[in-house]
Amino acid sequence: MAVNLIAPARLEAVPGARWAVAEAAIKKPGRPDMALLLLPETATLAGVFTRNAFAAAPVRVAQQHMATGRARALLVNSGNANAGTGRGGLADAQACCARAAELLGLDAEQVLPFSTGVIGQALPLDRMQGAIDTLASGLDEDGWLAAADAIRTTDTVAKGASRAVDIGSGQRIVLTGIAKGSGMIRPDMATMLAFIATDAAIDSDDLDAALRAAMADSFNAISVDGDTSTNDACMLCATGAGPGLSASDSGWPLFVSALTDLARELAQAIVRDGEGATRFITLAVTGARDPEEAREVGFTVAHSPLVKTACFAGDPNWGRILAAVGRARVADFSIDRVAIALDDVALVADGEPCADYAEADGAAVMARSEYTIAIDLGRGSGEATIWTSDLSYEYVRINAEYRS
Amino acid sequence: MAVNLIAPARLEAVPGARWAVAEAAIKKPGRPDMALLLLPETATLAGVFTRNAFAAAPVRVAQQHMATGRARALLVNSGNANAGTGRGGLADAQACCARAAELLGLDAEQVLPFSTGVIGQALPLDRMQGAIDTLASGLDEDGWLAAADAIRTTDTVAKGASRAVDIGSGQRIVLTGIAKGSGMIRPDMATMLAFIATDAAIDSDDLDAALRAAMADSFNAISVDGDTSTNDACMLCATGAGPGLSASDSGWPLFVSALTDLARELAQAIVRDGEGATRFITLAVTGARDPEEAREVGFTVAHSPLVKTACFAGDPNWGRILAAVGRARVADFSIDRVAIALDDVALVADGEPCADYAEADGAAVMARSEYTIAIDLGRGSGEATIWTSDLSYEYVRINAEYRS
Structure with a gap:
């Protein structure tokens, strides 16, 4: 797997x-x-x-x-x-x-x-x-x-x-x-x-x-x-x-x-080799005030079960990415300059959904076994790259049966 | 469910x-x-x-x-x-x-x-x-x-x-x-x-x-x-x-x-009615320095996928509870006075596993549809009660298929 x-x-x-x-x-x-x-x-x-x-x-x-x-x-x-x-x-x-x-x-x-x-x-x-x-x-x-x-x-x-x-x-x-x-x-x-x-x-x-x-x-x-x-x-x-x-x-x-x-x-x-992993996902966060802020956003998205299950499904339910970014512990966070992309497919620019985004394009990226979720916060030069995997049935099976 | x-x-x-x-x-x-x-x-x-x-x-x-x-x-x-x-x-x-x-x-x-x-x-x-x-x-x-x-x-x-x-x-x-x-x-x-x-x-x-x-x-x-x-x-x-x-x-x-x-x-x-829930779990945290600290510990355990999958399996893998308590963001945290119990079954006292704990007793509690995980930090009078559910295959199915 x-x-x-x-x-x-x-x-x-x-x-x-x-x-x-x-x-x-x-x-x-x-x-x-x-x-x-x-x-x-x-x-x-x-x-x-x-x-x-x-x-x-x-x-x-x-x-x-x-x-x-x-x-x-x-x-x-x-x-x-x-x-x-x-x-x-x-x-x-x-x-x-x-x-x-x-x-x-x-x-x-x-x-x-x-x-x-x-x-x-x-x-x-x-x-x-x-x-x-x-x-x-x-x-x-x-x-x-x-x-x-x-x-x-x-x-x-x-x-x-x-x-x-x-x-x-x-x-x-x-x-x-x-x-x-x-x-x-x-x-x-x-x-x-x-x-x-x-x-x-x-x-x-x-x-x-x-x-x-x-x-x-x-x-x-x-x-x-x-x-x-x-x-x-x-x-x-x-x-x-x-x-x-x-x-x-x-x-x-x-x-x-x-x-x-x-x-x-x-x-x-x-x-x-993440338990049950079917995808290898790179979270590339840029434009933060400092690297720690970028890491906070990256890990909040990386730890989101809703994002991870959407990745497992290959479902470009990018609203879940946006919701995770929005709940990261970032001080004085305005979304007005936020940009989010899946590989080369822009989803959000200046805090707004991109008008020319087509769901088929997002789905095409998420069907890949490896892709990047790029998040630019538009408020500084802090960066961080985080790697994570998706959340599958297999994860639950492995961890529910681990001791048996 | x-x-x-x-x-x-x-x-x-x-x-x-x-x-x-x-x-x-x-x-x-x-x-x-x-x-x-x-x-x-x-x-x-x-x-x-x-x-x-x-x-x-x-x-x-x-x-x-x-x-x-x-x-x-x-x-x-x-x-x-x-x-x-x-x-x-x-x-x-x-x-x-x-x-x-x-x-x-x-x-x-x-x-x-x-x-x-x-x-x-x-x-x-x-x-x-x-x-x-x-x-x-x-x-x-x-x-x-x-x-x-x-x-x-x-x-x-x-x-x-x-x-x-x-x-x-x-x-x-x-x-x-x-x-x-x-x-x-x-x-x-x-x-x-x-x-x-x-x-x-x-x-x-x-x-x-x-x-x-x-x-x-x-x-x-x-x-x-x-x-x-x-x-x-x-x-x-x-x-x-x-x-x-x-x-x-x-x-x-x-x-x-x-x-x-x-x-x-x-x-x-x-x-x-948690998505895919099969258990209703009460996290009763006591002995914290203040209620916020108690909440931090409670939520860290409540959010742990490893704890939640163990609850789904009815597996008294209490080490996962302990590991989650241990990684909560608590300042100057010493485990020497920590006590953990599943309903009336004591697992840990004074930071040590209880000598008379029998796995069958833990399993009996975790087979219940509702039980309490009681965590006493032994360092104050702060308390919090948090309610959560387990993590099942069904959770993944619901969230992987939500838009289909």
């Missing part, structure tokens, strides 16, 4: 970054549901985490362990989010880290846990600890595809991408990332996990700045700026096995650009 | 308030789709309207006409919202008012227009003007039930209720109201219209105060404080045919209480 999305045929190995996968039958047996990424001693890490007040146990533990600045391994499971599990959940996450650390010759606080899946159930710790034993002995630089598969929950397609960047002086670095997430009607409730690595040697502060820059136009353009699900996390690792790179280098913008591009491809893949 | 909702068998006539209905085949033929309420010269009116920046033409015209303080008639149509119709839409709304006024011996600005239905299409003015002729000659104090039926769009059940109040000294007044609205997954996008009348004689200021007091715990507890659809409106009329009543009278609180109770019944009827 994913919209123009296929699993990557291959992903570039990142020197120094080794993955392993194993089956712990966390939710059900039959496929790998755990993955481990081990990084060399030279590695640095950056991460962004959910701001949900009920942040899951693994998120809390990962943040604590990150704070030591000594992290070396990421331990991921699908099938159970270990969220809403109280003190027992924290102990379970720590136990998993300890087991992995013991096998890898690390301290427990050098292992960061990540979980995604059902909320409110205890992890099957025994089965997971057995799987961790398997993980520790199967690490491989060519493990990215297998890891992309193991971290899926309702994802129908494994998500990953690679980039190579020439950062000058003939020096080439590689970037590879994987992601999971597909509950996209309200992206701020879907668990989104992303793990990106490069072989460049980058200090922690620069790496953190690069990650935050890349997030703004990628994962944060499909999700409401981090105050998202209980488990969201995006990690960026620099193994240090390759060339050194710092924010003052001439090659730095090329690196950030490639990272942003990679993150955007992963973020868009999550939307394309 | 409505949850424990049947159409009223009868509605009390309100002396002085006369309704008529007629068929204009606005969207399709076969049922009355216009209604007219005529009030006597003694009448006063109060109204609240949508805050959507794209407020529909009839809303703008109604607000202008209200401002004259001379309003005498309400002209309502279903099937077409006359929203997003630009200057032409304003002219059409005014033309309808003028036609009705001419037939009723009023000025055009004494007639307030109300429309609900598809957005972005011009009214079929010719057919409507013919129907207005019929309306003007069919006015009847016993017309409430017929009017409740004529203003429906996707409503499966006509909605109305009556109250009688003894305001002291043996004086009895009557209150009758009708409402329409059923797009409830995000109530702030459903058009909700409500028309309530009493035979009491009440001055405009007092009437306005009574309406605003009643809204807080009724229509504004199912919708986000007025910044709602393009067409929302709730009107309260006092015909003046009965006893006089003012805010300083001892009977006033009885009147406001009866009005609130009536409005709540109508508002709840809208939720019970």
